Amino acid sequence: MDQPELPVVDHQHLVLDGPLMLDCGTELARVRIAYRTYGTLNAARSNAILICHALTGDQYVAEPHPVTGKGGWWDMVVGPGLPIDTDRYFVICSNVLGGCMGSTGARTPKADDPTDLWGTDFPPVTIRDMVRAQKRMVEQLGIARLFAVIGGSMGGMQVLQWAASYPEAVFAAVPIATAPYHSAQNIAFNEVGRQSIFADADWEQGRYWQSGKIPARGLSVARMVAHITYLSEEALTRKFGRRMRGASLAVFNDIFEVESYLRHQGSTFVRRFDANSYLTITRACDWFDLASDYDSNLSGAFAGTRTRYCVISFTSDWLYPTSGNRAVARALNGAGANVSFVEIASDKGHDAFLLDEPDFHRTLGGFLKGCADHAGLAP
Amino acid sequence: MNDASRVATEPVRYVAKNMRLDLRLIAEMIAPGARVLDIGCGDGTLIEYLYRTHGCDARGIEIDMAEVTRAVAHGLPVMHGDADNDLSQYPDGSFDYVVLSRTLQAVERPREVLRQMLRIGRHALVSFPNFGHWELRWKLLWTGRMPNTTVWGKPWYETPNIHPCTIQDFFDLASREGYEVEKWLAVDEGGQRSPWRRFPALANMFGEQALFQLRKA
Numbered sequence: 001m002d003q004p005e006l007p008v009v010d011h012q013h014l015v016l017d018g019p020l021m022l023d024c025g026t027e028l029a030r031v032r033i034a035y036r037t038y039g040t041l042n043a044a045r046s047n048a049i050l051i052c053h054a055l056t057g058d059q060y061v062a063e064p065h066p067v068t069g070k071g072g073w074w075d076m077v078v079g080p081g082l083p084i085d086t087d088r089y090f091v092i093c094s095n096v097l098g099g100c101m102g103s104t105g106a107r108t109p110k111a112d113d114p115t116d117l118w119g120t121d122f123p124p125v126t127i128r129d130m131v132r133a134q135k136r137m138v139e140q141l142g143i144a145r146l147f148a149v150i151g152g153s154m155g156g157m158q159v160l161q162w163a164a165s166y167p168e169a170v171f172a173a174v175p176i177a178t179a180p181y182h183s184a185q186n187i188a189f190n191e192v193g194r195q196s197i198f199a200d201a202d203w204e205q206g207r208y209w210q211s212g213k214i215p216a217r218g219l220s221v222a223r224m225v226a227h228i229t230y231l232s233e234e235a236l237t238r239k240f241g242r243r244m245r246g247a248s249l250a251v252f253n254d255i256f257e258v259e260s261y262l263r264h265q266g267s268t269f270v271r272r273f274d275a276n277s278y279l280t281i282t283r284a285c286d287w288f289d290l291a292s293d294y295d296s297n298l299s300g301a302f303a304g305t306r307t308r309y310c311v312i313s314f315t316s317d318w319l320y321p322t323s324g325n326r327a328v329a330r331a332l333n334g335a336g337a338n339v340s341f342v343e344i345a346s347d348k349g350h351d352a353f354l355l356d357e358p359d360f361h362r363t364l365g366g367f368l369k370g371c372a373d374h375a376g377l378a379p
Numbered sequence: 380m381n382d383a384s385r386v387a388t389e390p391v392r393y394v395a396k397n398m399r400l401d402l403r404l405i406a407e408m409i410a411p412g413a414r415v416l417d418i419g420c421g422d423g424t425l426i427e428y429l430y431r432t433h434g435c436d437a438r439g440i441e442i443d444m445a446e447v448t449r450a451v452a453h454g455l456p457v458m459h460g461d462a463d464n465d466l467s468q469y470p471d472g473s474f475d476y477v478v479l480s481r482t483l484q485a486v487e488r489p490r491e492v493l494r495q496m497l498r499i500g501r502h503a504l505v506s507f508p509n510f511g512h513w514e515l516r517w518k519l520l521w522t523g524r525m526p527n528t529t530v531w532g533k534p535w536y537e538t539p540n541i542h543p544c545t546i547q548d549f550f551d552l553a554s555r556e557g558y559e560v561e562k563w564l565a566v567d568e569g570g571q572r573s574p575w576r577r578f579p580a581l582a583n584m585f586g587e588q589a590l591f592q593l594r595k596a
Contacts, residue, residue: 299468310451332493334468338436340451341458343444362452370454 009066011059011095011102012036016136020097026123030111032103033137035059035094036076037125039086041143047377049084049368050134051093052151052158055226055281056273058101059093062086068274076356088372088379089147096117096158097133098280106276107209119276120206127154127288131161135169145169147375148368152176152353153320154281157288160328162292163309164301172371174364176312177353179324180298180331181289186319187240189229190282193222197275219275220266227265232316232349291331295338296325299334308374309339310367312353312360319350336361340367398424400566401480401506404590408562409433410502413475416440416491416500418462419482423450426457440465463487466495474500481588483507484540490556497558497595506590509565511545511583530587546583553593562592 011034020031036059041048051061051074062078066069078084078091094178106122109115136147149162149170151260156178163173179186200218202208208215228236240258294300309332313325322343329341344360353360372379398406402425405508409415411433417426420439423446429435439457441447450457458465462479463486477500479492484507486492494502508530518526525535544552546565552561565586582589 093596308456326459330465330468333458334470336470336473338438338456339458340456341460342447342451343459344448345444359448359452363448366452366454370456373454 002275009102011066013102013139014140016133017140020129020133021197022123022129023126024124028104028123030102030105031097031133031136032102032108033094033097033104033133035092035137036061036101037093037141038062038065038091039089041090042378045143046145046147046375047088048090048092048138048141049148049150050146050162051078051084052089052134052149052155052162053093053096054151054153054155055285056223056269056278057155057164058099058130059095060101061091061093065272069267070109073354077361077364077370083361083367083368084148084150085365088377089368092138092141092143094134094137096130096281098130098277099121100274102276103133105274106206106280108184117209119209120279122280124287125280125284127157127284128163128165130284131158131165134158134162135213138169145171147377148172148174148362148371150174150176151178151329152284153178153350156320157285157290160290160301161288163305163307164293167302167305170307171367171375172308172310174310174312174367175325175328176364177314177317177320177325177350179288179320180291180328181324182286183324187286189225189319192225194282195219196225196281197279203275206279208275214270215275216267216270217246219273220263222278223269223273224262224266227262229319230340230351231347232318232347234316235290235346235349235351238347246314269303298331302332302335302337305332305335305337307337308371310363311335311339311341312363314346314350314352314357314360316347317352394479398428401588401590402428404564404566405478405480405504405506406433408590408592409435409476411435411479414473415476415478416469416474417478417480418466418496419480420450420457420478421445422446423453423455423457425478425480426450426455427453429456432525461486462492462495466492466499469499471498472501476500476502476504478504480504480506481508484510484543486542489544490540490552493552493556493558493593497593501594502561503558503593504590505549505593506588507544507549507584508540509546509583509589511547512587516584546579546586546589549589549591550579553591557595558593560591561594563590565589 013032013034016031061074062072080087095101100107106118131252149159156175157173192264197218200215202213203215243257256368290301291298311329312324333340342363391574413435415435415437417439420441426437426439429437440460442461447459502596514525565582
């Protein structure tokens with residue numbers, strides 16, 4: 001397999017004032033957070049929305065991606081007149097700590113020597129560490145309180161962590177297609193991906209960047225496995241069924257269309273994503289168990305909360321199914337929170353939150369409008 | 380726009396007149412600024428009305444997902460859920476009023492639902508269609524078949540109303556469970572309350588809908 005270079009892009013960023021203490025006990029002396037903003041912050045600094053991206057997402061929410069050239073991953077949701085209306089709200093999205101789109105992570109230098117990268121020495125990070133870094137970033141941008149924190153999948157975990165860690169700094173929270181903890185099944189799928197990376201000879205114990213290689217095969221298999229979990233059986237059947245690419249019966253070539261689709265997903269992924277970063281972030285998800293910090297009582301995470309919540313799930317999502325999202329909604333009720341909970345009918349699987357789902361978009365937009373009304377934001 | 384100016388500018392009477400009769404009667408019983416949970420809130424008409432005109436912190440639970448989506452997309456705090464399964468997680472005394480309109484007869488465990496309502500709320504407001512109405516009695520007696528009326532419109536094999544009761548039945552249950560009936564009224568579809576408003580036996584004969592306000596005695 002050819003090994004394309006990851007393009008070098010200078011991402012917009014800030015450096016956190018002072019060190020960042022991580023859950024693992026390591027202190028990162030210098031933390032860089034890459035971010036993008038859309039819309040205008042109002043004079044009262046009260047209209048800021050933080051969007052938290054998913055496992056392999058990044059800060060390029062609503063503009064062409066500088067590496068892939070593709071449109072923003074939430075183009076349909078974020079923009080003028082869209083559910084997250086940039087004419088009304090100031091939208092911020094940052095690359096997570098441990099990511100590979102400009103924030104401090106395995107691909108960034110340890111200290112001053114630009115060739116001495118973190119690699120596998122990068123300390124393990126948690127969802128809470130990511131959120132800590134985001135909180136500091138938001139403060140440095142001069143925003144004490146966010147109007148809303150919104151995110152799907154791993155982004156939804158960050159939303160829940162935000163609401164639990166910084167209740168006074170979040171007026172509204174929208175966790176989408178997410179879970180209060182990573183299940184054994186979630187961890188199992190992640191582990192297959194990690195083992196696939198480890199098994200690639202080019203991984204070189206995580207020091208592949210020293211020889212200029214990329215464990216492309218391992219990373220692409222990891223992506224292929226993960227991608228299956230993002231889709232439903234209905235969606236796969238509708239897209240590919242049992243259609244074949246050619247009539248010849250060959251074991252090593254891709255025969256079915258679904259195979260070539262997955263291979264394509266895998267090979268394009270390795271051009272934009274770093275393998276060590278994938279290891280770091282999947283681990284962060286696996287460690288996520290919000291209730292564990294509150295005596296295994298999920299409601300405890302939200303005790304006394306005054307944040308308004310909108311929990312959204314999708315019927316065909318089996319990665320982070322409705323049951324987990326409903327558990328979050330019920331735990332919020334247990335904390336006396338103001339919570340809306342909607343399960344959107346969709347056969348597109350977990351990925352539905354990224355796709356054209358009019359009911360979802362109407363729900364999100366309407367919830368935010370209602371919250372803006374309560375928050376006294378100018379229309 | 381703040382809440383006070385909204386109250387002044389919204390066409391309140393118009394909204395109220397267009398609201399379902401039992402919801403209008405329920406709204407009249409709820410004090411301004413109260414914390415309200417509306418179980419079976421539909422598209423959220425009542426909770427929106429209570430928020431806009433009474434300044435209530437009103438929330439809803441609804442079983443029909445299309446209605447939930449409509450309500451949330453309208454900016455209202457509504458949960459997908461149902462009376463049988465989604466009340467137990469609320470803390471005690473979370474609400475001043477818990478409303479169950481035209482739903483009691485369709486839940487699986489009406490007694491448990493009432494218990495939960497009075498655990499999480501100080502007052503329960505319950506409306507239900509009265510199965511003791513003379514027209515139903517007459518039809519059953521005369522035709523020997525399950526009665527069909529405008530209020531009880533579906534055949535027995537399709538109706539979601541698995542626990543119909545009469546006004547007298549409800550008085551009995553309230554007393555057996557130790558609930559105090561703070562207020563009650565029965566109305567016909569036209570909303571007329573007189574002349575039998577003070578007499579349960581007459582209300583049980585002529586009232587098509589009943590509305591009770593309960594609390595723990």
